[in-house]
Amino acid sequence: MRREKKWLILAGLLLSLAGLQGCALVVGAAAGAAGVAYVKGEAEKTYDAPVERVYNAALTAVKDDLGLIVYESHFVGLEGEIKARRLDDKKVDIDLEAITERTTKVKIRVGTWGDEEYSRLIFSKIDKRL
Template sequence: MDLCMKKGLCFMMPKNLLYIALLGITLFSNYGCVATLLVGGGAGAGTVAYLKGELKSTEEASIGSVWQAAHRAMKDLGFIVTNEEKNNLSAKLIAHGSEDTKIEINLESVSARLTNVKIRVGVFGNESLSRLTLERIKKHL
């Protein structure tokens, strides 16, 4: 009789391989999220990521400067600001364009010269319009 049959190891090996494969799949499927957190968490201004329908960026400018740039960007793109809220630490701007396209821009002050920017187009997001919006905001900074 084979050694693995005596010890009962042959029956456990396929089960262990299944667990190892599932663990590997789980680790690799979450690799992008972990890498984004590591890169985004350690980086400063200039970090841009598009996740779950929302474009996130950190800009090297005060929240007031980014706020003004966001308004100019909306005007450039032909959007009308329909709602806005602002205080010293955060701001929210909602604008609508043709075909009832909605852009929501959220700003959060990180420091006097650093602002987090979050842009969402519609409910599910639109990466190209989000990136165009960010590009226009940067143009006015």
């Protein structure tokens, strides 16, 4: 009886490990494919482009491609910020920061709690402008 119990425990552990390994692969694949991290209502993506170029692409994307109303935007040195509103009056904040001369980190928050789908849409429009 003891031997059966050990085998059952061992089998359960092996099944658990196999299940966890599959989850890690799925999560890793999704993160690699998307290139966008989404945590606590804020989406973040790093671009291999200078901050000024990414700032201009983001500004054009939100104005021309998405029709947002930009009420504040500035670019100074190594940082940029764009504040806009959607037609439903939801606020959109985009922060840009140079990591290196040719690498830029972009953070997007839509509304108070965030909107992952719309943030990804903004990133896709920026991607097309670069």
